[in-house]
Amino acid sequence: xxxxxxxxxxxxxxxxxxxxxxxxxxxxxxxxxxxxxxxxxxxxxxxxxxxxxxxxxxxxxxxxxxxxxxxxxxxxxxxxxxxxxxxxxxxxxxxxxxxxxxxxxxxxxxxxxxxxxxxxxxxxxxxxxxxxxxxxxxxxxxxxxxxxxxxxxxxxxxxxxxxxxxxxxxxxxxxxxxxxxxxxxxxxxxxxxxxxxxxxxxxxxxxxxxxxxxxxxxxxxxxxxxxxxxxxxxxxxxxxxxxxxxxxxxxxxxxxxxxxxxxxxxxxxxxxxxxxxxxxxxxxxxxxxxxxxxxxxxxxxxxxxxxxxxxxxxxxxxxxxxxxxxxxxxxxxxxxxxxxxxxxxxxxxxxxxxxxxxxxxxxxxxxxxxxxxxxxxxxxxxxxxxxxxxxxxxxxxxxxxxxxxxxxxxxxxxxxxxxxx
Amino acid sequence: xxxxxxxxxxxxxxxxxxxxxxxxxxxxxxxxxxxxxxxxxxxxxxxxxxxxxxxxxxxxxxxxxxxxxxxxxxxxxxxxxxxxxxxxxxxxxxxxxxxxxxxxxxxxxxxxxxxxxxxxxxxxxxxxxxxxxxxxxxxxxxxxxxxxxxxxxxxxxxxxxxxxxxxxxxxxxxxxxxxxxxxxxxxxxxxxxxxxxxxxxxxxxxxxxxxxxxxxxxxxxxxxxxxxxxxxxxxxxxxxxxxxxxxxxxxxxxxxxxxxxxxxxxxxxxxxxxxxxxxxxxxxxx
Numbered sequence: 001x002x003x004x005x006x007x008x009x010x011x012x013x014x015x016x017x018x019x020x021x022x023x024x025x026x027x028x029x030x031x032x033x034x035x036x037x038x039x040x041x042x043x044x045x046x047x048x049x050x051x052x053x054x055x056x057x058x059x060x061x062x063x064x065x066x067x068x069x070x071x072x073x074x075x076x077x078x079x080x081x082x083x084x085x086x087x088x089x090x091x092x093x094x095x096x097x098x099x100x101x102x103x104x105x106x107x108x109x110x111x112x113x114x115x116x117x118x119x120x121x122x123x124x125x126x127x128x129x130x131x132x133x134x135x136x137x138x139x140x141x142x143x144x145x146x147x148x149x150x151x152x153x154x155x156x157x158x159x160x161x162x163x164x165x166x167x168x169x170x171x172x173x174x175x176x177x178x179x180x181x182x183x184x185x186x187x188x189x190x191x192x193x194x195x196x197x198x199x200x201x202x203x204x205x206x207x208x209x210x211x212x213x214x215x216x217x218x219x220x221x222x223x224x225x226x227x228x229x230x231x232x233x234x235x236x237x238x239x240x241x242x243x244x245x246x247x248x249x250x251x252x253x254x255x256x257x258x259x260x261x262x263x264x265x266x267x268x269x270x271x272x273x274x275x276x277x278x279x280x281x282x283x284x285x286x287x288x289x290x291x292x293x294x295x296x297x298x299x300x301x302x303x304x305x306x307x308x309x310x311x312x313x314x315x316x317x318x319x320x321x322x323x324x325x326x327x328x329x330x331x332x333x334x335x336x337x338x339x340x341x342x343x344x345x346x347x348x349x350x351x352x353x354x355x356x357x358x359x360x361x362x363x364x365x366x367x368x369x370x371x372x373x374x375x376x377x378x379x380x381x382x383x384x385x386x387x388x389x390x391x392x393x394x395x396x397x398x399x400x401x402x403x404x405x406x407x408x409x410x411x412x413x414x415x416x417x418x419x420x421x
Numbered sequence: 422x423x424x425x426x427x428x429x430x431x432x433x434x435x436x437x438x439x440x441x442x443x444x445x446x447x448x449x450x451x452x453x454x455x456x457x458x459x460x461x462x463x464x465x466x467x468x469x470x471x472x473x474x475x476x477x478x479x480x481x482x483x484x485x486x487x488x489x490x491x492x493x494x495x496x497x498x499x500x501x502x503x504x505x506x507x508x509x510x511x512x513x514x515x516x517x518x519x520x521x522x523x524x525x526x527x528x529x530x531x532x533x534x535x536x537x538x539x540x541x542x543x544x545x546x547x548x549x550x551x552x553x554x555x556x557x558x559x560x561x562x563x564x565x566x567x568x569x570x571x572x573x574x575x576x577x578x579x580x581x582x583x584x585x586x587x588x589x590x591x592x593x594x595x596x597x598x599x600x601x602x603x604x605x606x607x608x609x610x611x612x613x614x615x616x617x618x619x620x621x622x623x624x625x626x627x628x629x630x631x632x633x634x635x636x637x638x639x640x641x642x643x644x645x646x647x648x649x650x651x652x653x654x655x656x657x658x659x660x661x662x663x664x665x666x667x668x669x670x671x672x673x674x675x676x677x678x679x680x681x682x683x684x685x686x687x688x689x690x691x692x693x694x695x696x697x698x699x700x701x702x703x704x705x706x707x
Contacts, residue, residue, distance in 0.1 A: 077670070077671055080670065080671065081666075081670035081671075084452065084670060084673075087452070088452065107452050107673065108452070111451065111452050111453045112453075113452075197654075198651065199651065200651060200652055252537060252538075252562070252565060254562070254565040254566075254567075254653070254654035255536060255537055255562070255564075255565040383673075384671060384672055384673055385450065385672040385673050385674055388667065388668065388671050388672035389672065392472055392656075395652065395655070395656070396471060396472075396655050396656060398654065398655065399567045399654050399655025399657070400655060405471075409471065
């Protein structure tokens with residue numbers, strides 16, 4: 001609890017400092033009217049983090065009325081459905097939350113709904129402080145299309161430190177080590193791999209890290225550009241590895257969400273869990289401190305990234321208000337304040353590490369040095385249609401365990417997306 | 422006075438149904454409409470899709486179990502009430518009450534009741550009840566078991582709709598004149614024979630109405646599945662309507678979504694149109 005209050009105070013402090021410095025460009029007094037921000041951040045730290053940004057904006061531009069348009073539920077699925085109706089109906093929100101990468105590019109940029117932000121990135125110096133791998137994910141046809149407000153890492157293996165210490169094991173860095181550890185843990189009556197795939201995406205999330213671990217960063221990237229064959233033997237190997245891993249999962253995985261399954265780990269009944277780093281904030285909220293983290297097996301030096309970002313719809317009612325909003329999002333002060341509460345890290349590489357938790361400091365270091373690859377299940381790597389078909393194929397694989405049929409479905413999804421022949 | 426409603430119906434029901442049919446024949450698989458003619462490609466793809474095949478099978482299983490459960494339980498309850506059970510109006514209200522609840526609420530409650538719990542964290546809901554009653558052998562994974570899947574959803578749907586079926590049958594039973602029953606008794610029919618030979622045949626129109634009303638609910642079921650299980654393990658509780666939502670609003674495959682909508686429309690039409698034609702005909706005869 002104290003940690004939260006401290007972090008909030010810290011976030012407020014950063015913004016207070018920021019307010020002394022005026023954002024370059026537009027004069028403050030010029031802005032008035034409304035600013036409608038659309039997101040699916042409705043709960044807990046996410047809602048608080050969004051509110052800090054609103055407060056910062058409001059102090060800077062007091063005449064602008066902020067409208068907080070949120071749609072709860074379904075990890076954004078419901079919000080995305082509402083957003084589509086509004087965009088297609090010609091009534092876009094002024095700026096909206098969207099996963100950076102193909103979810104934005106294929107759905108809204110390629111179809112001509114967005115305005116480019118390259119000049120804003122250049123004038124604010126963001127092209128220099130954001131990693132090249134990230135800018136590549138944000139770009140389409142030479143332009144940059146959205147401002148990333150945070151970065152999450154998907155390919156983390158979380159583990160219960162006490163279980164590993166008691167069993168005299170070290171967290172596995174390779175698949176071979178994983179299976180060796182898993183056998184030892186199973187013999188002790190511990191669930192080796194904690195999985196909750198009730199919502200359908202979680203298995204696809206875990207499999208994405210297996211793909212990276214099997215194919216490497218370049219091989220994995222190639223899957224989404226047509227350079228790596230889905231029908232190839234390495235994808236078969238990844239599916240076989242994943243099948244073997246599933247045999248070590250808790251049997252009630254289908255009934256649990258990822259955090260429900262996480263109770264195994266916090267309760268000392270389960271050893272390892274592959275999940276994004278929002279798990280870090282969840283562990284904290286459960287007052288559970290005895291956890292550790294490593295890259296998922298085979299994922300060392302690869303940063304499987306996803307990012308929430310905001311863009312500028314062409315038909316936004318007041319573009320100056322939106323650009324001012326984007327400027328708050330991209331500023332170092334804005335990113336530090338937001339990510340302290342959200343539990344993610346800055347997309348910028350110049351945030352001050354000592355403000356953040358030990359996990360965040362660790363991952364900030366990797367953000368600067370690792371090879372950055374886009375997450376598919378979280379919208380960065382492929383169009384929404386492709387990502388949905390990928391998700392379905394892996395969700396079925398968990399019960400069917402049919403490698404050949406699943407590989408065929410994955411290949412077909414690539415063909416349907418127009419990337420494979 | 423009738424004209425405005427006819428016009429509204431023509432546009433908002435038949436117009437949009439036709440429009441959806443047209444969309445299903447195009448290549449619209451993106452956010453932006455693409456009306457390039459694609460013929461029946463969306464349908465061909467659909468029947469090749471593993472998810473849609475599982476969905477059709479699920480719908481068939483759900484419909485059979487749901488109809489049998491509602492009609493069986495509804496009729497049994499109606500007979501009990503009709504025979505002058507003590508506190509009849511009290512029980513009638515109890516049995517009808519679930520109908521007043523939305524499928525979303527039903528789904529959430531039954532999700533909790535049929536949550537299997539786990540070996541490590543202990544049983545909950547119905548499984549806990551079975552444990553306490555020393556019937557642990559009957560415990561299952563319910564909707565998390567791919568072999569059960571949609572049938573667990575059917576249990577919740579039966580709970581909600583069998584009271585309604587009871588009301589239909591009760592009204593039917595009450596409208597049968599006592600003379601008929603007495604005549605049957607005079608002819609020497611036992612209770613069982615009276616139901617089999619006299620009452621059930623007379624109630625046939627009620628059964629038909631119940632099957633039509635429940636049948637179209639079961640084909641269109643969406644909210645209950647969303648609230649209770651989602652797609653389930655290996656799509657074992659997935660239904661066409663849920664796939665339609667997923668593929669349209671998550672995957673942007675508008676043509677495919679439209680094709681699913683049209684298939685659902687045809688299935689519902691196959692069920693209801695003969696009934697509507699028949700009932701209109703009898704009304705005209707009268």
